[in-house]
Amino acid sequence: MLVHYPTAVSNARKSAAMPISHFFSRNPAQVVKRLLSAVAIVCGLLGANLVLPANAQDVAPSVIDVRLGKSGETTRFVLELSGKVEAKAFTLADPHRLIIDLPALDWELASDFVPSGRGMVSSFRYGLFRPGNARVVIDLSGPAKISRSFVLPPDPANNKNWRIVFDLVSTPDASFRAAAGWPDAAPATPAITKPTPDVPSAKPATNARKIVVIDAGHGGVDPGALGGRGTREKNVTLAFAKTLGEALRATGRYEVHLTRDTDIFIELRERVAIARRHNADLFISVHADSIERRDVRGASVYTLSEKASDAEAARLARKENEADVIAGVNLGGDSDEVRDILIDLAQRETKNLSVRFAQTVIPKMSEVTKILRNTHRFAGFRVLKAPDVPSVLIELGFLTNSDDELSLTSSSWRKKTSQAIARGVDAYFAERLAEASQ
Numbered sequence: 001m002l003v004h005y006p007t008a009v010s011n012a013r014k015s016a017a018m019p020i021s022h023f024f025s026r027n028p029a030q031v032v033k034r035l036l037s038a039v040a041i042v043c044g045l046l047g048a049n050l051v052l053p054a055n056a057q058d059v060a061p062s063v064i065d066v067r068l069g070k071s072g073e074t075t076r077f078v079l080e081l082s083g084k085v086e087a088k089a090f091t092l093a094d095p096h097r098l099i100i101d102l103p104a105l106d107w108e109l110a111s112d113f114v115p116s117g118r119g120m121v122s123s124f125r126y127g128l129f130r131p132g133n134a135r136v137v138i139d140l141s142g143p144a145k146i147s148r149s150f151v152l153p154p155d156p157a158n159n160k161n162w163r164i165v166f167d168l169v170s171t172p173d174a175s176f177r178a179a180a181g182w183p184d185a186a187p188a189t190p191a192i193t194k195p196t197p198d199v200p201s202a203k204p205a206t207n208a209r210k211i212v213v214i215d216a217g218h219g220g221v222d223p224g225a226l227g228g229r230g231t232r233e234k235n236v237t238l239a240f241a242k243t244l245g246e247a248l249r250a251t252g253r254y255e256v257h258l259t260r261d262t263d264i265f266i267e268l269r270e271r272v273a274i275a276r277r278h279n280a281d282l283f284i285s286v287h288a289d290s291i292e293r294r295d296v297r298g299a300s301v302y303t304l305s306e307k308a309s310d311a312e313a314a315r316l317a318r319k320e321n322e323a324d325v326i327a328g329v330n331l332g333g334d335s336d337e338v339r340d341i342l343i344d345l346a347q348r349e350t351k352n353l354s355v356r357f358a359q360t361v362i363p364k365m366s367e368v369t370k371i372l373r374n375t376h377r378f379a380g381f382r383v384l385k386a387p388d389v390p391s392v393l394i395e396l397g398f399l400t401n402s403d404d405e406l407s408l409t410s411s412s413w414r415k416k417t418s419q420a421i422a423r424g425v426d427a428y429f430a431e432r433l434a435e436a437s438q
């Protein structure tokens with residue numbers, strides 16, 4: 001059934017006739033995949049042991065279409081699924097969003113599909129929010145309420161599968177705010193990183209293998225920036241993080257961990273916590289930027305500062321810090337718990353080391369790829385707030401520039417740029433070691 005906060009909606013109702021635009025249809029490759037898995041199940045049943053293939057027993061339902069339509073004052077949002085699932089919906093203010101929580105689902109949508117808006121929906125995104133929990137986040141064009149929501153069973157005569165339908169209408173802002181908020185079932189996610197009273201000082205330089213944590217920006221329900229050819233930042237960052245990890249491991253000098261190695265959403269503070277749990281000596285968060293001016297291109301490296309180096313850096317930090325809002329995370333008001341210890345001496349030392357790594361890696365990167373002028377900038381990036389782990393955020397380039405987009409999706413570019421960054425990591429630790437022996 002479908003739970004709609006604060007009022008539960010149960011009975012399926014007949015769909016009102018309404019023009020619905022099909023933004024995309026079933027991806028042919030996925031259809032083939034499903035046919036093949038159906039064949040695999042049949043073969044398994046014919047076999048001697050009658051055991052289903054391992055992955056056939058818990059196949060998640062698939063989202064096979066998403067449709068958006070408008071009729072009069074009503075905007076209709078439809079998810080079409082291969083099976084019946086439970087959905088929970090609630091609204092959040094500032095920015096105004098509608099969140100639809102679902103169990104883990106396969107998204108059988110065309111890979112180059114770009115959601116667009118209509119009526120009360122200005123845009124939406126979808127993906128894995130956490131293991132076992134998929135999410136659709138709808139950005140509302142104004143205060144809206146769900147006037148109706150219901151589930152429709154399959155309708156083979158019209159070639160329709162299970163559908164979950166939300167009808168949205170405009171509502172006064174005061175009413176929206178009164179109804180918005182977290183359902184009781186979704187308490188604030190517990191803070192993972194609690195500030196300790198005394199933060200350990202930066203680790204002394206030693207000969208042991210250094211621990212590097214690489215953070216692929218965005219992921220899952222948070223796609224990040226979008227390129228002109230439909231390239232998603234979350235895919236660029238994941239591919240690059242893996243290649244950089246390989247380049248560092250190949251030296252034999254580093255223990256490398258990735259904050260994510262799949263297409264999943266991770267909160268910013270959890271990324272920081274992962275670096276601290278691994279006792280990282282260096283944290284590198286990789287991203288790709290977007291900007292209105294399409295001629296702007298090149299890589300840049302950022303370190304943490306409460307005061308931004310320039311307006312552009314401040315804009316970028318605001319955008320990157322929105323990741324949790326984009327994914328509809330309940331921050332519970334404690335998102336800046338690390339802020340209080342910013343002035344700690346260990347933090348100051350960490351900031352100095354972060355700056356030195358940035359200054360070391362930029363010349364190496366400039367040997368192989370285009371970099372922005374004033375390449376090293378600083379701003380208040382939440383993902384760089386580990387008080388005891390030197391941290392940088394590398395914007396690899398601009399997805400809005402066609403040359404950069406080509407580079408960012410090229411495996412040879414990934415490889416040479418990763419190797420350049422690895423040389424920067426080498427130089428940084430060599431310098432630290434030389435200092436420690438003085």
Ligand SMILES: [Zn+2]
Pocket residue numbers: 217218224225233287288289320
């Ligand atoms: Zn980003």
